[in-house]
Structure formats: structure tokens, C-alpha cells
Amino acid sequence: MMIKVNISSEIVTKPILAEAILETGVLLNISQAHFESSYCEVVADVAADDFEKMNAALSSRGAKVRSLDTPINWDEDECVECGACMSVCPTLVFSLDDDYSLLVDQSKCIQCGSCIGMCPHNALSLKDADPA
Amino acid sequence: MVEKSIHEINSKIRDGSVNVVTAEEMVDIVGELGVEGAAKEVDVVTTGTFGAMCSSGAWFNFGHSEPPIKMQKVWFNDVEAYTGVAAVDAFLGVTQLSESQGMEYGGAHVIEDLIRGKSIDIHATAYGTDCYPRKVLDTSLSLDDFNQAIMQNPRNGYQRYNAAVNGTLQTIRTYMGVLLPNCGNITYSGAGVLSPLSNDPNYLTIGNGTRIFIGGAQGYITGSGTQHSSAGGFGTLSVQGDLKEMSSDYIRAANFDGYGSSIYIGMGVPIPILNEEIAASTAVTDADVSVSILDYGVPSRDRPSLRQVTYEELRSGSVEIDGKDVKTSSLSSFKKSRIIANELKDWISRGEFFVSSPVENLQTGVSARPMKQTEGVNFVSEIMSANVVTIYQDASVFKAAKTIMESSFDHLPVVNTENSLVGIVTSWDISKAVAEDKFDLVEDVMTRKVTTAKADEKVSVVARRIEQNGVSAMPVLNNNKNVIGIVTSDDISKLIARRT
Numbered sequence: 288m289m290i291k292v293n294i295s296s297e298i299v300t301k302p303i304l305a306e307a308i309l310e311t312g313v314l315l316n317i318s319q320a321h322f323e324s325s326y327c328e329v330v331a332d333v334a335a336d337d338f339e340k341m342n343a344a345l346s347s348r349g350a351k352v353r354s355l356d357t358p359i360n361w362d363e364d365e366c367v368e369c370g371a372c373m374s375v376c377p378t379l380v381f382s383l384d385d386d387y388s389l390l391v392d393q394s395k396c397i398q399c400g401s402c403i404g405m406c407p408h409n410a411l412s413l414k415d416a417d418p419a
Numbered sequence: 420m421v422e423k424s425i426h427e428i429n430s431k432i433r434d435g436s437v438n439v440v441t442a443e444e445m446v447d448i449v450g451e452l453g454v455e456g457a458a459k460e461v462d463v464v465t466t467g468t469f470g471a472m473c474s475s476g477a478w479f480n481f482g483h484s485e486p487p488i489k490m491q492k493v494w495f496n497d498v499e500a501y502t503g504v505a506a507v508d509a510f511l512g513v514t515q516l517s518e519s520q521g522m523e524y525g526g527a528h529v530i531e532d533l534i535r536g537k538s539i540d541i542h543a544t545a546y547g548t549d550c551y552p553r554k555v556l557d558t559s560l561s562l563d564d565f566n567q568a569i570m571q572n573p574r575n576g577y578q579r580y581n582a583a584v585n586g587t588l589q590t591i592r593t594y595m596g597v598l599l600p601n602c603g604n605i606t607y608s609g610a611g612v613l614s615p616l617s618n619d620p621n622y623l624t625i626g627n628g629t630r631i632f633i634g635g636a637q638g639y640i641t642g643s644g645t646q647h648s649s650a651g652g653f654g655t656l657s658v659q660g661d662l663k664e665m666s667s668d669y670i671r672a673a674n675f676d677g678y679g680s681s682i683y684i685g686m687g688v689p690i691p692i693l694n695e696e697i698a699a700s701t702a703v704t705d706a707d708v709s710v711s712i713l714d715y716g717v718p719s720r721d722r723p724s725l726r727q728v729t730y731e732e733l734r735s736g737s738v739e740i741d742g743k744d745v746k747t748s749s750l751s752s753f754k755k756s757r758i759i760a761n762e763l764k765d766w767i768s769r770g771e772f773f774v775s776s777p778v779e780n781l782q783t784g785v786s787a788r789p790m791k792q793t794e795g796v797n798f799v800s801e802i803m804s805a806n807v808v809t810i811y812q813d814a815s816v817f818k819a820a821k822t823i824m825e826s827s828f829d830h831l832p833v834v835n836t837e838n839s840l841v842g843i844v845t846s847w848d849i850s851k852a853v854a855e856d857k858f859d860l861v862e863d864v865m866t867r868k869v870t871t872a873k874a875d876e877k878v879s880v881v882a883r884r885i886e887q888n889g890v891s892a893m894p895v896l897n898n899n900k901n902v903i904g905i906v907t908s909d910d911i912s913k914l915i916a917r918r919t
Contacts, residue, residue: 374604374748407673
């Protein structure tokens with residue numbers, strides 16, 4: 288499952304992700320990391336069974352953890368099925384079938400958001416993309 | 420020899436006996452029946468394309484207000500239109516951006532909103548004359564309220580279009596979409612097998628006055644488009660159609676991240692099969708149409724080509740570049756192109772659309788030229804300071820402070836023993852080090868990620884780089900990463916001041 292970890296600027300210099308991984312032994316597969324002057328945000332994949340353990344370890348160090356359970360949202364009315372999204376998606380969520388209709392396999396989505404800016408028709412969005 | 424006239428074909432359209440196929444279907448028909456058989460059998464081949472066409476817009480006539488106004492400036496939902504013509508005529512271009520919403524909303528969105536039946540806020544200003552006394556006007560109009568709303572696009576329907584890739588180390592955002600670094604993806608546009616001009620590349624049937632499908636309505640080709648380069652196989656069309664008859668199925672506003680707004684236009688051109696030569700050209704396939712893959716990382720009109728590629732390869736999903744399979748994205752919709760070719764086919768089969776003989780054929784053998792620039796282009800070498808002072812990375816911060824005081828530079832490029840650039844240190848870095856009381860060596864306080872320039876780069880290109888990276892100076896490097904000069908934002912400002 289995908290999680291989003293918000294780390295405030297006061298603790299951003301501390302290696303809290305590394306500490307949480309070492310403490311729990313739970314693997315995190317990081318797909319995104321953004322650093323702004325006011326906050327830092329990391330998106331990562333974690334096994335569903337290990338989520339509570341990781342959540343506790345990160346939360347105790349001051350991070351805020353949220354599960355991202357809604358994959359990319361596809362607005363079929365806005366979509367013109369050009370396929371612009373296909374080449375920027377790292378996990379092949381998008382494909383064209385034999386009659387050039389766009390297929391969206393949401394189960395592959397890691398919610399990295401790469402496709403959002405690529406879509407010329409604003410047909411792709413992530414729910415609740417802002418930090419909690 | 421097969422010889423048919425436009426008149427004969429239109430008679431068949433009228434009596435319902437016409438045989439119309441799409442350009443995709445024609446490939447197999449020519450394969451089966453041969454060129455002569457296909458020319459006998461097929462009367463009209465329909466094409467279709469649906470993609471971004473920035474050189475588009477519409478003329479509007481508002482009708483006269485009471486008291487009347489001669490509009491000097493006019494805005495549609497905060498998007499400015501050109502009204503330097505008669506009192507209440509204006510041209511709204513699709514890439515013009517909203518003054519309040521910026522890149523999110525442009526002329527294209529106004530046009531789509533109008534087609535969708537929405538009402539638009541109009542604001543106009545004027546200087547006032549004896550015949551047109553009014554100076555300000557505000558009203559809300561929907562498409563029906565205009566006397567005319569005529570889409571008139573100076574350049575649409577490119578015969579084919581070069582594909583795009585990015586050879587730099589940073590993601591770039593272009594009108595060809597987001598291009599990932601290190602040739603991470605390829606984007607392309609065009610309908611290939613269904614492309615109108617690729618199906619009649621010698622323009623034997625297409626020209627001024629050709630009736631076409633545009634935006635879901637019947638419109639016309641008004642001539643060769645701007646930048647028409649038929650000599651190289653990059654012909655273009657200028658087209659016109661009635662916005663009031665168009666549908667949002669075939670006219671869609673678009674946003675290209677970091678570029679701005681554009682519009683997707685659905686267009687289909689019928690090709691009457693008058694003889695074998697025309698039949699043969701409509702058998703064109705995706706494999707027959709090739710384009711270059713250009714490096715959009717090079718900010719020049721002469722972007723280097725990495726290789727040639729066919730639409731068949733582009734449409735396969737990946738193309739090899741330097742031994743690596745690179746994923747492709749189409750920016751135009753092949754599915755919609757196909758729908759348009761089929762829609763036009765239905766119109767003709769049902770006797771609702773007649774083919775036409777152009778008044779003039781499109782120009783052949785012409786090429787678009789690059790801009791003549793009388794101001795000359797300035798290069799970094801002309802404005803950089805060549806007497807740049809550098810400092811070694813193992814020098815003391817004290818030495819750096821002293822060097823800055825003794826020279827006229829606020830920025831010291833930091834080099835290693837091979838004289839290669841490893842960082843930059845500014846008077847601010849030194850102040851910060853002193854304030855934090857942790858200063859020893861230059862390498863401890865320097866900035867390691869340095870924005871740099873090369874002497875043979877154009878000033879306008881590095882000016883944008885300085886702005887984007889939020890720096891005030893860039894070391895100028897040779898190919899061995901040796902510092903040969905420094906260029907500052909002041910140097911650039913002075914150059915611009917000299918020009919104005």
C-alpha cells in the first residue's frame with residue numbers, strides 16, 4: 288500500500304525514515320520525495336501488514352503518516368484518449384487496446400503523479416494531493 | 420486509365436451509389452485490387468486528425484451596443500482578443516492566456532466554453548469618438564448572441580510533425596508535453612495513415628475552397644497554411660468553419676504544463692479519387708511516413724535530429740535510441756482521428772456532404788524560411804568578464820574574503836588542482852560562515868551545485884537559466900570544465916538596456 292509521510296521542517300534534518308526502517312525492519316520503497324522550505328513529503332510503498340508498525344515508528348518521531356488508498360483518478364469525459372500519459376508513467380498504468388481506446392490499470396498505480404502534468408486535458412488527478 | 424470528375428462523384432453522392440472508404444480501409448483495398456481496381460471501385464477516401472493546433476482562433480462580431488463603442492481592447496473571461504479592426508469585430512487566439520488565471524485558462528478554453536453553451540464575460544475599453552462615444556462596456560454573451568463566430572485557423576493539419584525527445588539532464592516542459600531527462604520518453608503528433616495531407620502529398624485534390632470536416636461542422640480550406648513547407652513534406656492548411664455549428668466532441672481546450680493553452684481540433688479532408696495517381700497516394704501507411712526525432716533540450720530553432728522514425732514505430736509504444744528502448748506518447752488521438760474519418764464517410768454516404776474542386780491547389784515546392792534578425796544575436800562570449808578571479812577549494816575562507824574585497828567580483832568560482840570547477844562562493848556564503856562561526860576552508864562553505872554557461876551560448880538562453888535557477892552569476896566553462904569567464908545578471912541587464 289502507498290503511504291504519504293509528512294515531515295515538518297523542524298525535524299527534516301533528522302534521519303527519521305532510516306531510524307524507523309532500522310527499528311521496525313520494515314522495507315519502504317520510496318517513489319517520491321519533495322522538499323520545500325516549510326515541509327518535506329515522502330511517498331512510499333509499504334506492505335499492508337507492516338503499515339501499523341511503520342506508522343507507529345514514524346509517528347513517534349514526529350512525522351505524520353497517511354495511507355494513500357485512492358489511485359489516480361481518470362476523468363473519461365475530459366480524456367481524448369491521445370495516450371500522452373503512457374510514456375511518463377513508470378509502472379505502465381496506461382495502455383491502448385486494439386481499437387486505440389485508453390486502458391487504465393489503477394492497480395499498478397503508485398500515485399507518483401507524473402502523469403498529472405503531462406495530460407493536456409486535465410483528465411488525471413490524485414485525490415487529496417495536498418499535505419494533511 | 421481511370422478518369423472521374425468531381426461532378427460524377429457528386430452525382431453518385433446524390434443518388435446514394437457513392438463508394439466511400441477511410442484512408443485506413445483504402446490501404447487494404449489497394450493491396451487487394453491494385454491501384455487501377457481501387458481507383459475504379461472507390462470514389463472518395465476520407466481522412467481524419469485530432470490533435471493540438473496552436474495556430475487557431477476565432478473571429479467574433481458582437482453587434483453594436485447602445486450607445487455604440489469602437490472597442491480598443493476587449494477581453495473574453497479575462498482573455499484578451501485582438502480588436503484592431505472595425506468597432507465590434509475581434510479575433511480571439513487559442514494560446515492567449517487569462518490575465519487572472521494564467522496558464523490554467525486561455526482563448527482555447529473560452530472557445531470550448533462557448534461551444535458547450537456557457538456564457539462568457541465580455542469587457543471592452545475604448546478612447547471614445549464622436550461616432551462611437553462609449554468608453555467602457557461589460558456584458559455576458561453566449562455563442563448564440565454573436566452575429567458571427569467564425570473559427571479561422573492560419574495553420575492546422577500539419578502533413579507530419581517531428582517527434583520530440585530531451586537529451587538534457589533535467590525534465591523540460593514543452594508544447595510537445597513533459598519530456599523526461601536522458602531521452603526518457605518520446606512524444607509525437609499526427610495521424611500517419613489517416614493524415615489529410617499525407618494522403619494527397621502532391622495536393623492534387625486539396626486546395627483553396629476544399630470543403631472539409633472541421634470541429635464537427637462543414638468548413639473550408641482557405642489556402643496553404645502559414646509556415647507551409649511543401650518542399651520538405653511539411654505542408655499545412657489554413658481553414659475556416661462556423662463555430663456555432665461545432666461540437667465539443669471535436670474541439671477541446673488543452674493545457675501543456677509550463678507552455679500554456681492550446682486547442683485540439685478535429686479535422687477531416689475528403690479525397691476524391693479521380694485517377695490512379697490519387698488512389699495510389701491514399702494507400703499511404705504509417706510505415707511510409709517518417710519524421711525526425713528532435714532534441715528539444717537544445718533551445719534553438721535548429722534542434723539536432725537523433726534519428727529518423729516512422730509513425731508505425733512511434734505507434735508501437737517504444738523506439739530505440741542509442742540501444743535503449745524509449746517509451747513513446749502520442750499527443751494526438753488516433754481513436755478520435757478514426758472517428759472523424761468515419762463520421763465524414765457517413766456524411767458523404769448519406770448524401771449530406773459533397774466533395775469540391777479547389778479554386779487553387781495548395782502551393783508545391785515552397786519552404787518556410789527562418790526569421791531574418793537584423794539586431795544580431797549576442798553570445799555569452801561578448802558580455803562575459805574574461806578576467807574572472809577563481810579560488811582553490813582548499814584555500815581559507817579568509818583568503819576568499821580578501822580576494823572578493825580586492826577584486827570587483829561578488830562571486831568566486833571554486834576550482835580544484837586541475838583547474839576544474841567544483842563550486843562557487845559568494846560574499847553572502849562568507850558572511851553566513853562568519854555568522855555561524857564555522858569557517859575554515861572554502862570547500863566547506865561553497866555551493867557545490869553551480870549553474871554554468873558556455874561561451875558560445877546565446878545570451879537569451881542563459882538569461883532564462885539565470886532566472887530559473889535564481890542565481891545572479893554563472894561561471895563560463897570550456898569543454899574541460901575550466902573557468903574561462905563569468906557572466907552576471909548585471910551584464911545581461913546592461914545588454915538589454917543598450918538595446919532599448
